[in-house]
Amino acid sequence: MSSTGAESPMHIGRVHHGHGTTLAFKRLLSNSSDTANHIRELAVNITKEDLREIGHAETFEKMMQLQALTVISSRHSQLLFFNETKQFSWDDNPIRQGLLHLLHLPTLVSLHLQSIEHFIVSDLVPCTNLKHIYLSELSIARTSPSARITVFPIQPRSLFCGTRSAPIFLEMCAMQCGDGSPFFDLSRVTDVTFEVVKPQDLKYLRRILSHCKSLVSLKAINYNNLATPPDFKTSTIFLNIFSTTTAESIQTLKRIDMIISFSDSYSTLRDKGDPFRGFVDALENIEKIEDITIExxxxxxxxxxxxxxxxxxxxxxxxxxxxxxxxxxLTIKTHRYAWDPSNHVAQTIEAFPKTHFSGLSSHNFVVFDFRHVSRTK
Incomplete structure (x- = not known):
């Protein structure tokens, strides 16, 4: 675990060799009741040892002023309250009540959940003050119990929609308040980041973005690999998103970020030498953009x-x-093999502002920031 206080940061965590300090954290809060009220940020990396220890729920319940909560399950944990994929099961674990206490604090404005199975969407109903939501590698509980929806909606400002998390956002969008208004109101969202691997992700994301009426910044992360369909290119992402269903969002959009990764030789060959995977072609349809960042x-x-x-x-x-x-x-990150002492590739790429981007480099009104990062494999 790690926590941050209002006056000074505290880092309390379990080190890699297995000798944790979770007990020290619990003793600290037990010996000083006032300490818990100064904790504003808490990161919980759940391991099997955490779930074996008694008293976590009581420790969490001492905190009343938390503003940011991160819950991530350790991928290297042995099976104990973890399902067959070694991910933490949200709906059935010994610290569930303590986590719900933190989740439902009226002071909580930032939530990060990652690598969690069987998440119960209705647990978010009391979280009406959330402004920043980060979900990645989550699955929905098969039987999500119904809950009485408060008249106050969640109105976030930023969303991170990671792998397998779009269905959760969509289920939230389908929920309604007592007066029929959306419970998950995305009309004030200004920043959206999403990870796209499969075409199905696009269908989800188009539906999510159709609810965003104030979008300013859009970031796409496209890590293609052998599991990605051959005809699924980055251009597909943006050409699908910038359709009539999201026309209202496009009018307010000012910034686009794109991360493109070639993770294997096959993915580089199938894109026929296009390092942007068609992203640049999609840009031709959105000329009102102010800031473009590509990695x-x-x-x-x-x-x-x-x-x-x-x-x-x-x-x-x-x-x-x-x-x-x-x-x-534009940032280009490359890897150089340790057995290859040649620096020819790095020198060539670092000259790109003159050889390939002379127009942008000499532009009177556009600032062109070019970087090359080379690492040894």
Whole structure:
């Protein structure tokens, strides 16, 4: 666990060799009742040892002013209150009541849940003050008990929709308050980040974004691998999102971030030398953007970086029509094999602002920020 106090940070965690300090954390709160009231942020990395120890629920219930809660299950834990995938089961565990106490505190504004099975969506009903919600690798409980919906909706400002989490957001969107208004009101959301791997993710996300009427920043994370369909390109993500169903959101959108990762040699070949996977082509339809940030991660060695068609970005963004564009950031991350002492690839890529992006580099109104990060494998 780790926690942060209002005056000074406290880091209380379980180290990798297994000698934890969870008991010390519990003793600290037991010996000083006032300490718990100063904790504003709490991160819980749940392990089998945590679930074996008695008193966690009572420890959590001492905290009354928590503002940010992170709950992540340890992927390396042995099976104990974990399901067959070694992920923490939200609906049946010894510390559930303590977690619900933290979750339902009126002071809580930020929630991060990751690697959790059987999450009960109705547990979020009392969380009407949440402004920032981060969900990743979650599954919904098969039988989610019904709950009386409060008249006060959740009106978040930012969403992170990670792997397998879109259905939870959609179930929340379907819930209604007593007067028929949306319980999960996304009309004030300004920032959305999502991870996309499969085409089904797009269908979910288009529905989520259709509820966002004040979107300012949109970030997509596209880690393609062998499990990704061959015809599923990054351009598909944005060309589908920027459709008539999200036209209202596009009018307010000012910033786009994109992370593209080539995790294997197959994924680099099937994109026919396009390091942006068609993302640049999709940009041609949204010329009102002010800030574009792109990160390309090449996991298969740096040679591919020399063969890719990088100049396409320069060609599109220097055309007439980008009257509101003010900044373009491009980061290229490559890996160099330890047995290869040559620095030729790095030198070539670092010269890209002159050789491939001369238009953006010399632009009078657009700031071009280019970076190359090289790591040894």
């Amino acid at each position: 390309v991660v090449i996991e298969v060695g740096s040679t591919y970086g020399l063969l890719a068609k990088w100049a396409r970005l320069d060609q599109v963004l220097t055309r007439p029509g980008w009257s509101t564009l003010r900044k373009v950031s």
